[in-house]
Amino acid sequence: MQRTRPVGDVLLKVDDITLSFGGVQALSGVSFDIRKHEIRAIIGPNGAGKSSMLNVINGFYHPQQGQITFKGQTRKQMRPHEAAAQGIARTFQNIALFRGMSTLDNIMTGRLLKMRSNFLFQLAWTGPAEQEETRHREFVEHIIDFLEIQSIRKTPVGQLPYGLQKRVELGRALAAEPELLLLDEPMAGMNVEEKEDMCRFILDVNDEFGTTIALIEHDMGVVMDLSDRVVVLDYGRKIADGTPDHVRGEQKVIDAYLGVSH
Amino acid sequence: MIYREAGQFKTTYRADQAVFPILQDRIAILLILAVAFIGVPALASDYLFLAILIPFLILSMAAIGLNILVGYCGQISLGTGGFMAVGAYAAYNIALRVPELNLLIVFLLAGGCAALVGVLFGIPSLRIKGFYLAVATLAAQFFLDWLFSRVGWFTNYTASGSVTAPQLKFFGYIVHAPTGKYLLCLCLVTVAAVVAKNLVRGRLGRSWMAIRDMDIAAEIIGIRPLQAKLSAFAVSSFFIGVSGALWAFVYLESWEPLAFDINRSFSLLFMVIIGGLGSILGCFLGAAFITIMPIFLNQVPAALGIPLSTATVSHLEFMIFGALIVFFLIVEPHGLARLWAIGKQKLRLWPFPH
Numbered sequence: 001m002q003r004t005r006p007v008g009d010v011l012l013k014v015d016d017i018t019l020s021f022g023g024v025q026a027l028s029g030v031s032f033d034i035r036k037h038e039i040r041a042i043i044g045p046n047g048a049g050k051s052s053m054l055n056v057i058n059g060f061y062h063p064q065q066g067q068i069t070f071k072g073q074t075r076k077q078m079r080p081h082e083a084a085a086q087g088i089a090r091t092f093q094n095i096a097l098f099r100g101m102s103t104l105d106n107i108m109t110g111r112l113l114k115m116r117s118n119f120l121f122q123l124a125w126t127g128p129a130e131q132e133e134t135r136h137r138e139f140v141e142h143i144i145d146f147l148e149i150q151s152i153r154k155t156p157v158g159q160l161p162y163g164l165q166k167r168v169e170l171g172r173a174l175a176a177e178p179e180l181l182l183l184d185e186p187m188a189g190m191n192v193e194e195k196e197d198m199c200r201f202i203l204d205v206n207d208e209f210g211t212t213i214a215l216i217e218h219d220m221g222v223v224m225d226l227s228d229r230v231v232v233l234d235y236g237r238k239i240a241d242g243t244p245d246h247v248r249g250e251q252k253v254i255d256a257y258l259g260v261s262h
Numbered sequence: 263m264i265y266r267e268a269g270q271f272k273t274t275y276r277a278d279q280a281v282f283p284i285l286q287d288r289i290a291i292l293l294i295l296a297v298a299f300i301g302v303p304a305l306a307s308d309y310l311f312l313a314i315l316i317p318f319l320i321l322s323m324a325a326i327g328l329n330i331l332v333g334y335c336g337q338i339s340l341g342t343g344g345f346m347a348v349g350a351y352a353a354y355n356i357a358l359r360v361p362e363l364n365l366l367i368v369f370l371l372a373g374g375c376a377a378l379v380g381v382l383f384g385i386p387s388l389r390i391k392g393f394y395l396a397v398a399t400l401a402a403q404f405f406l407d408w409l410f411s412r413v414g415w416f417t418n419y420t421a422s423g424s425v426t427a428p429q430l431k432f433f434g435y436i437v438h439a440p441t442g443k444y445l446l447c448l449c450l451v452t453v454a455a456v457v458a459k460n461l462v463r464g465r466l467g468r469s470w471m472a473i474r475d476m477d478i479a480a481e482i483i484g485i486r487p488l489q490a491k492l493s494a495f496a497v498s499s500f501f502i503g504v505s506g507a508l509w510a511f512v513y514l515e516s517w518e519p520l521a522f523d524i525n526r527s528f529s530l531l532f533m534v535i536i537g538g539l540g541s542i543l544g545c546f547l548g549a550a551f552i553t554i555m556p557i558f559l560n561q562v563p564a565a566l567g568i569p570l571s572t573a574t575v576s577h578l579e580f581m582i583f584g585a586l587i588v589f590f591l592i593v594e595p596h597g598l599a600r601l602w603a604i605g606k607q608k609l610r611l612w613p614f615p616h
């Protein structure tokens with residue numbers, strides 16, 4: 001794979017993260033890093049703690065122990081909207097779109113953090129408020145073109161088929177122009193064709209916008225094709241970390257996956 | 263007239279973002295405004311103004327306020343009557359204590375007071391949702407009822423507890439004819455509707471709807487639940503407060519706290535449910551429906567030679583409302599406004615089924 005932007009320095013580093021819910025130990029002492037411009041996969045059997053890890057990274061869960069360093073700044077915890085303001089966006093394993101709103105409005109909402117016109121201009125829909133609306137609309141239309149969802153622009157997302165909803169959700173995350181994009185099983189439940197489209201979008205996002213991506217995925221073929229490096233979790237612990245080829249050969253990984261059907 | 267948008271190409275995003283992107287809709291709205299501002303004042307009777315049009319307009323404004331909170335932001339409220347009362351008593355007291363102030367400013371300040379009170383009672387919404395929030399706003403309603411009937415300062419210590427609004431005087435001109443009052447309400451409601459529409463289709467409105475549809479995802483996008491919810495409470499209560507002031511000053515003229523009791527809250531909630539949650543047009547449809555229906559029930563059976571007693575009529579009213587609420591909540595939560603939109607969609611394609 002030829003990439004226009006080489007993998008750079010460490011963008012995010014999680015260090016010794018431990019998270020438990022009552023008696024359930026979701027993560028125990030997990031450490032790894034994500035480098036700029038890379039596609040980093042997080043894999044593991046069901047219940048391994050993958051989603052929990054993303055939730056920790058974007059401030060939705062607060063770990064009992066450990067530290068997160070993002071863009072050189074170390075923190076223990078933050079609110080999700082603060083993480084968003086710092087440039088972390090994500091999609092969810094179970095689609096979390098705004099069902100009552102159109103595709104366009106969903107993606108426009110993804111740009112909310114970039115809009116700051118004054119309340120008085122907003123209520124009159126003039127001046128800076130209107131210009132801002134048009135400017136962001138243009139940007140959002142680029143995303144719509146990019147994801148090839150022009151025809152469903154004005155459709156309430158609740159009415160869309162599953163595969164398209166996943167695409168809109170990616171669009172909403174992209175609208176924030178994130179530095180780090182967290183994708184939780186973006187291809188789950190898709191057919192082969194939809195998966196191929198989604199793979200193409202992910203690669204293009206990474207390549208054209210230089211977005212760093214952390215990706216949870218069960219489909220090993222996809223993981224091998226897309227990712228630069230892979231973290232493997234099992235029962236909340238990291239059991240392997242490295243290039244796809246390296247990880248695939250590790251005995252621990254093979255054991256973890258043995259007997260687990262996907 | 264043929265309702266078609268073929269040939270109307272939107273060449274700019276600006277045009278596509280217009281409130282009425284389709285030419286026929288623009289013509290229709292201009293016609294409605296022309297009738298409302300010119301036709302009606304020339305033709306309508308005093309009865310029509312005082313019994314139907316003025317309450318319809320004022321309740322539409324209150325419904326817009328409530329719809330912002332319930333329909334757009336998804337926060338339930340049973341305290342609307344109380345917030346209207348805040349507007350009414352705030353306007354009364356400001357006008358009483360600062361008589362030289364222009365009444366328009368008095369109304370705006372009254373809205374501001376209601377907004378503050380709304381934010382205060384909206385704070386629990388940060389912690390609780392749904393049923394529990396409904397109970398909390400119900401408590402607000404009862405507290406405000408109590409406040410205005412028990413604390414003499416608000417009613418200027420009148421013995422009966424009933425207060426009378428001052429003359430409607432604007433820029434030295436006294437409005438007392440029904441036509442004048444109607445036009446006053448019409449102007450204010452038109453402005454309120456435009457402002458509300460601008461807010462809900464922009465940044466603020468999207469943050470409200472995001473909170474309504476999926477608050478967790480909203481927060482992850484960077485929306486602060488605190489700001490979004492409290493701004494919805496503030497804007498909503500502002501409109502409700504102004505409408506309360508108008509209800510008191512223009513419609514009732516003299517009133518007691520009972521005018522703003524829990525029944526008012528319920529009737530407004532019915533309006534937005536029947537009219538359509540999350541639709542500004544729906545506020546008008548719902549308000550029209552609820553104002554006109556009792557009159558319809560009173561007159562039509564009598565005209566058909568089936569005289570109904572007043573008691574029967576009010577029972578019927580409750581039954582019909584009840585049935586409609588159930589119908590809309592189950593079948594069409596977006597109310598009359600959605601039925602209207604579906605009708606329009608059908609018309610666009612007519613006579614072809616697809």
Ligand SMILES: Nc1ncnc2c1ncn2[C@@H]1O[C@H](COP(=O)(O)OP(=O)(O)OP(=O)(O)O)[C@@H](O)[C@H]1O
Nearest residue numbers: 021024025026045046047048049050051052053093
């Ligand atoms: N909010 C929560 N409350 C209680 N337990 C939780 C919560 N979130 C996750 N867990 C538990 O933490 C463990 C890890 O869950 P997580 O969702 O992170 O797994 P996963 O690797 O994403 O699995 P899957 O492949 O099924 O999505 C599970 O045992 C789960 O039950």
Ligand SMILES: [Mg+2]
Nearest residue numbers: 050051052093
């Ligand atoms: Mg998961």
